[in-house]
Amino acid sequence: MIKKRITQLNTFPLKRIYWLSYIIIGLILLATALYFQHMLEELPCLICIQIRLLISLLIIVSIAGLLLRHSRWLALVHLSVAAIAIAMVERSYMLLGTERGFVFADCGFELGLPAWLPLEQVLPWLYRVETSCGYTPELIFGITMAEALMVMSVLFLLISFGLVLASFLRLLTSD
Template identity: 25%
Template structure:
């Protein structure tokens, strides 16, 4: 109970949302480093995973605006959840392409964004895919990049579940975080 009350109070502070945003910026910078420094070509799924990370970053910005405001906080939580879930879905499919390739199923050749949000035209250096989804060109601690993304998105969903659950445990008077 006390844990959830502390987590509830933490979710109502800008620091929590700023940390989420900082992690997403770090992961986006890593992706750009892989692409532009290590010269690893991103595939279509890589680009969609990148967009999911940006979705989480956008949700963090919404929460960061006014974390005490319940509407904005819940919008941020919903955006975080949707983006993390879609990112997990896409990265799990990406792992499937890499480790169980099928001659009948593969990722698309080009990214498709809605006409009102042509990210690949606005920022081709970040959103144009030129790699192959089935290719494993980077491994760290015996896991490929999409496998790491499965872990990252799943960890986001686990953290989100705790924070959403904590919303139903209102904090007592005072700020328990300051006493920690």
């Protein structure tokens, strides 16, 4: 029974829909952020832009996963997705903590990217920090953007770690 579930978990990332769903969800999240920024004039803070960078990286890694899903490099893609999930949980926690007041962080205007990667100059409409950290806008039913990001990041972390664990269990039981 357990072996059957592990096999099902291991075959799921081989399907195109798995990687396409990450790409589509990432694009929807970025589009939502841009809608709030440009249409509703809710300016992004440093942590918001860092989360946008992580979502952009997830889209790029998901494209790699889509292309490499039948390759031995898929394990590296899984680990990359898990690392992005960890970073998203940490950044979401900082954003929620700043909003709720249980984290006191210095949130400046400097993104901290290296000089050879000036995304805030190349794509300022997407990656420029425009305000200090504080409250996040309400999405629906009183749920703020920070709360929604925290829940989505934790779910993303659970899914990605479940698949990493399943791939390692497959390696252990393949003998």
